[in-house]
Amino acid sequence: MIELKGLWKSFEGKDVLKDINTTFENGKTNLIIGQSGSGKTVLMKCIVGLLTPERGELLYDNRNFLAMGKKEKKALRREMGMIFQSAALFDSMTVLDNVMFPLNMFSNDTLRDRTRRALFCLDRVNLSNAKDKFPGEISGGMQKRVAIARAIALNPQYLFCDEPNSGLDPKTSLVIDELVRDITHEYNMTTLINTHDMNSVMGIGEKIIYIYDGHKEWEGSKDDIFTSSNQKLNDFIFASDLFRKVKEVEVQNIEG
Amino acid sequence: MIKALKTVGRYIQLMGRTFARPERMRMFFHQYLNEIGQLGVNSIGIVLLISFFIGAVITIQIKLNIESPFMPRWTVGYVTREIMLLEFSSSIMCLILAGKVGSNIASELGSMRVTQQIDALEIMGINSANYLILPKIFAMVTTIPFLVTFSIFAGVIGAFAACWFGGIMSAVDLEYGLQYMFVEWFIWGGIIKSLFFAFIISSVSAFFGYTVEGGSIEVGKASTDSVVCSSVLILFADLILTKLLMG
Numbered sequence: 001m002i003e004l005k006g007l008w009k010s011f012e013g014k015d016v017l018k019d020i021n022t023t024f025e026n027g028k029t030n031l032i033i034g035q036s037g038s039g040k041t042v043l044m045k046c047i048v049g050l051l052t053p054e055r056g057e058l059l060y061d062n063r064n065f066l067a068m069g070k071k072e073k074k075a076l077r078r079e080m081g082m083i084f085q086s087a088a089l090f091d092s093m094t095v096l097d098n099v100m101f102p103l104n105m106f107s108n109d110t111l112r113d114r115t116r117r118a119l120f121c122l123d124r125v126n127l128s129n130a131k132d133k134f135p136g137e138i139s140g141g142m143q144k145r146v147a148i149a150r151a152i153a154l155n156p157q158y159l160f161c162d163e164p165n166s167g168l169d170p171k172t173s174l175v176i177d178e179l180v181r182d183i184t185h186e187y188n189m190t191t192l193i194n195t196h197d198m199n200s201v202m203g204i205g206e207k208i209i210y211i212y213d214g215h216k217e218w219e220g221s222k223d224d225i226f227t228s229s230n231q232k233l234n235d236f237i238f239a240s241d242l243f244r245k246v247k248e249v250e251v252q253n254i255e256g
Numbered sequence: 257m258i259k260a261l262k263t264v265g266r267y268i269q270l271m272g273r274t275f276a277r278p279e280r281m282r283m284f285f286h287q288y289l290n291e292i293g294q295l296g297v298n299s300i301g302i303v304l305l306i307s308f309f310i311g312a313v314i315t316i317q318i319k320l321n322i323e324s325p326f327m328p329r330w331t332v333g334y335v336t337r338e339i340m341l342l343e344f345s346s347s348i349m350c351l352i353l354a355g356k357v358g359s360n361i362a363s364e365l366g367s368m369r370v371t372q373q374i375d376a377l378e379i380m381g382i383n384s385a386n387y388l389i390l391p392k393i394f395a396m397v398t399t400i401p402f403l404v405t406f407s408i409f410a411g412v413i414g415a416f417a418a419c420w421f422g423g424i425m426s427a428v429d430l431e432y433g434l435q436y437m438f439v440e441w442f443i444w445g446g447i448i449k450s451l452f453f454a455f456i457i458s459s460v461s462a463f464f465g466y467t468v469e470g471g472s473i474e475v476g477k478a479s480t481d482s483v484v485c486s487s488v489l490i491l492f493a494d495l496i497l498t499k500l501l502m503g
Contacts, residue, residue, distance in 0.1 A: 077379060
């Protein structure tokens with residue numbers, strides 16, 4: 001479980017995050033949504049420690065990340081896995097070497113065991129046949145799956161995904177979403193997904209927080225979205241005709 | 257001025273992070289060997305080519321420009337050797353390498369930064385500066401003495417080639433001049449200078465690449481800035497080191 005208590009972050013005097021309080025629960029896919037520029041990427045970067053908030057507390061299972069020393073932070077980072085918007089695979093390494101990288105760095109297992117674990121992770125994302133290819137030789141969707149395999153190689157407690165569906169077609173996005181959700185349940189991880197893909201919101205949003213202009217505007221589950229009266233949330237989620245119609249049908253179902 | 261001081265401060269901070277004990281020695285040596293191949297071995301071709309032709313051209317130029325009945329015949333070989341040993345194979349060769357290797361390092365690290373590969377290392381709890389930059393610095397510092405030595409030999413062979421194939425003077429006279437009043441310290445001086453230059457090339461280029469913010473335009477700019485800055489620092493360091501070592 002990750003708890004945020006009164007988190008503030010500013011750049012050159014401008015507040016980008018304002019008093020964020022929320023809890024991301026264990027074994028659930030927690031979504032951070034919001035318009036471009038609302039501060040959700042900054043929030044994610046603060047949570048993973050790439051940026052340091054000015055004020056507030058950030059608790060990883062009651063361990064205050066912001067009060068930790070370098071050594072403790074380093075140890076905690078080994079419990080984290082992250083999937084970046086651009087996949088961030090190492091270009092000079094094969095797919096298998098990419099997945100093996102965290103194992104080579106931190107595991108004391110033998111080479112055979114490390115290879116076995118990496119192959120297992122690749123198999124989990126259905127990419128065993130691409131193990132000898134380089135990132136440049138595979139599609140964007142496959143790169144994201146390799147990134148997932150690399151992120152789970154060390155059995156992390158916390159999984160962070162920064163816009164994992166960015167640049168992918170709807171079908172591949174669905175595959176990635178389902179994979180992340182299944183892995184979250186399988187390993188009972190605390191998963192945070194930063195997205196503005198409405199299909200992800202409707203599909204895997206077990207807990208959603210909506211960031212608007214740097215503050216938490218709304219939180220709830222994907223089912224709560226349809227009955228929410230928050231105007232800003234409705235304007236954002238149901239901006240298209242398609243989703244307005246989906247809402248009408250869902251509301252009728254709930255009322256009926 | 258303040259911006260320059262801030263840049264120096266950030267460079268020192270980065271070097272502080274770079275010179276730490278590697279996370280895994282196994283991974284460090286793997287990276288180190290890769291970098292030796294990429295930065296050192298891959299530079300041998302250009303070093304040999306440039307040194308060979310410069311050695312030949314220096315011989316021809318000296319011969320044409322100082323030819324006089326009053327000038328001993330060994331002068332051409334003597335001057336060629338001194339130019340190659342004292343300046344070309346150490347300083348000028350490192351300026352050339354600042355272009356080749358420096359831009360390579362800056363663009364590689366810059367691309368890694370903008371594609372979030374460096375962030376990925378940090379998230380894993382890896383000291384990315386140490387993992388990425390230290391092997392490059394070590395590889396450059398350990399391969400540069402070999403490159404300097406190869407450059408000296410290639411220059412001398414180029415000088416002989418100018419005699420044999422150009423027919424501009426007798427190879428025996430050239431050989432006598434090359435051996436005339438030979439001072440071994442000049443070789444060591446050149447190698448010592450090159451070690452400092454290797455550090456400048458690798459660390460300064462790494463700094464510019466590692467600290468890139470933005471996209472491909474910024475990566476290109478960082479690559480150019482790294483070459484310019486490394487070159488200026490090499491010239492400045494050359495002045496000081498020459499005074500200290502030879503003065």
